[in-house]
Amino acid sequence: MGEAEIRDQRRQQMITVAKMYYRDKLPQDEIAKRLNMSRSNISRILSKSLEDGIVEISINDSVTKHPEIAGRLCQAYHLKDVVIASSHSDMERTTRNVGERLAAYLVSVLKNGMLVGVTSGRISYYAMRGIHNTRGLHVDCVQLMGGTSNHFTVEDSQSIAVSFSNRFNGNAYILPAPLMVKTKQLKQLFLQEPLCMEVFQKYSDLSIALLEISPLRARLSSELREPWLSYADSLQLGDLAAVSSVCGRYFDLQGMPCNAGINDRVIAMDLDLLENVPITVGTAAGLDMLEPTLSILRSGLINVLVVDEVLACGLEETSKNERS
Numbered sequence: 001m002g003e004a005e006i007r008d009q010r011r012q013q014m015i016t017v018a019k020m021y022y023r024d025k026l027p028q029d030e031i032a033k034r035l036n037m038s039r040s041n042i043s044r045i046l047s048k049s050l051e052d053g054i055v056e057i058s059i060n061d062s063v064t065k066h067p068e069i070a071g072r073l074c075q076a077y078h079l080k081d082v083v084i085a086s087s088h089s090d091m092e093r094t095t096r097n098v099g100e101r102l103a104a105y106l107v108s109v110l111k112n113g114m115l116v117g118v119t120s121g122r123i124s125y126y127a128m129r130g131i132h133n134t135r136g137l138h139v140d141c142v143q144l145m146g147g148t149s150n151h152f153t154v155e156d157s158q159s160i161a162v163s164f165s166n167r168f169n170g171n172a173y174i175l176p177a178p179l180m181v182k183t184k185q186l187k188q189l190f191l192q193e194p195l196c197m198e199v200f201q202k203y204s205d206l207s208i209a210l211l212e213i214s215p216l217r218a219r220l221s222s223e224l225r226e227p228w229l230s231y232a233d234s235l236q237l238g239d240l241a242a243v244s245s246v247c248g249r250y251f252d253l254q255g256m257p258c259n260a261g262i263n264d265r266v267i268a269m270d271l272d273l274l275e276n277v278p279i280t281v282g283t284a285a286g287l288d289m290l291e292p293t294l295s296i297l298r299s300g301l302i303n304v305l306v307v308d309e310v311l312a313c314g315l316e317e318t319s320k321n322e323r324s
Contacts, residue, residue, distance in 0.1 A: 014049040021046055022055060069312050073305065076319040080279070080303045081105075087310040091286055094308050098285040099126025102306045106208070109279060110168070112137050114207035117144040117269065118164060119247050120157040121212030123283045123306075128163040139168035142202045144209065145247045145268035146179035175199045177267045179248050180229075184264040191267070203269045206277045211302060213284040214245045215292045229262070236260045244292035246282070246301060247271060253291055255298025274301055281306060290314045 017035070020026045021042075028046075032039045049055045070082035085101040088094045102123060110116075118124055118141060141164040143157045153159065158174050165172035176199075177190045190196050216237060229237070240258040242250040248266040250258040257263075257271075274280050282302035284293045287310050294315065296302060307315070 011052075011054070014045055014052065014054050017042060017045045018049045018055045066309055066312060069309075069316050072316055073312060073319070076316075077297045077305070078300075078303075079297075079305055082304070082312070083306040084312045085285075085306070085308045087308040094310075095122050095285045096126045098283060098306055098308050099123045100130045102127040102210070102281070102283055103131040105281070105304070105306060106131060106210075107134075109208070110137055110139055111207075112139070115140045115142060115202065115205050116164060117142050117203065117206050117209040117277075118157055118160045119144050119210060119212050120148055120155055120160070121214070121283070122155050123285060124157075124160050124210055124212050125155045127210075127283075128160050128167070131164070131167055133167050133169070137168055138170055139164075140170040140173065141165045141168070142173040142199060142206070143175040144203070144211075146175050146177040146266075148179050173199050173202050175267070179267060180262065180265050181267065182265065187265055187267055196267075200269075203273050204276070206273070208279040208281065209269075209274060209277045211246045211280060211282050211296070213282050213289065213292050213296050215289060216242045216245060216250065233260070233262050236262070244295035246296055246299075251295045251299050253295050253298075255295050255300065257299070271301060279304055283307070284311060287311055287314050290318070294318060 017031060020031045020034070021028065026034075028039050028042045031037075032042045035042070046055075066084050070084050073079065073082045083101050083105050085094070085097040088097065099122070103126075106116075106127065116139060141161045143161045145157050147156060147158055149156055161172045161174060164170075176193075176195050181187050181190065191200065237250055237258060237260055240250070240260055241252045242258040242260075243253050244251050248268040249263060249271055250260065252258055280302045281304040282293070282296050283306045285308050289307075289311055293305075293307065293311065297305070297315070
């Protein structure tokens with residue numbers, strides 16, 4: 001037997017033991033008996049499974065940080081709910097915290113037969129990675145915006161929709177189109193395709209929409225701007241003072257839509273339909289997202305906000321200054 005086969009066997013053994021201990025809740029003595037191994041060997045295998053990343057232990061801090069701030073933000077921005085996650089000196093950790101809190105929120109509101117719409121983003125990725133369907137729900141998921149890359153990424157809306165549906169025993173409805181095309185006429189051709197039409201028809205049945213708030217990255221340098229924006233697009237968005245985007249649409253600081261020509265080329269859900277969606281969740285992380293988040297709050301597109309505590313404090317401070 002070769003070394004590779006031996007490694008695979010050992011890894012499979014660790015997976016088997018880990019499932020019996022963590023998933024099936026069997027005591028180590030019972031596992032040892034069933035596998036004809038010593039208890040000390042089982043303990044060693046479990047330790048090794050943690051070291052090798054086969055088992056990952058995470059603490060789901062389901063208690064919203066600063067509930068008093070959450071309440072004031074609800075009142076200030078006319079929201080149904082605000083969920084606040086812990087901030088961290090490492091921005092990636094903060095983003096993960098927000099994603100995990102989003103996952104916990106979703107688990108608390110999801111019901112059988114719901115349809116959830118998703119956009120692209122790293123918070124959404126962490127939410128899908130951390131969500132657990134412990135109640136055995138059946139929930140479908142639909143992609144709210146076209147693709148943003150010609151290669152697979154875990155943060156793309158298509159990947160997130162598939163991940164969500166897999167966890168909730170549901171169907172994933174994929175929008176087979178890019179987020180932005182070169183001309184208005186080309187967009188219309190895409191929308192006339194039966195596969196696209198079927199997905200767009202799903203938008204009127206949404207129960208929940210997850211909208212990851214993005215900052216404007218319409219820089220003039222091609223290395224810094226979003227790959228789907230041209231030099232001319234960047235100039236136009238700059239002239240319109242755009243600061244945020246949701247689902248491929250751009251907004252200024254006051255929450256007014258930037259009626260740029262690019263809107264005629266975006267293949268995504270019509271945001272006017274959000275008025276009829278019971279739960280519309282906006283997500284963001286980090287103080288750098290203060291202006292983009294304010295922009296989307298002022299737009300009235302969302303009725304639930306999931307952010308970290310530093311951003312929440314910044315939003316509250318802004319609200320206080322506006323009232324004074």
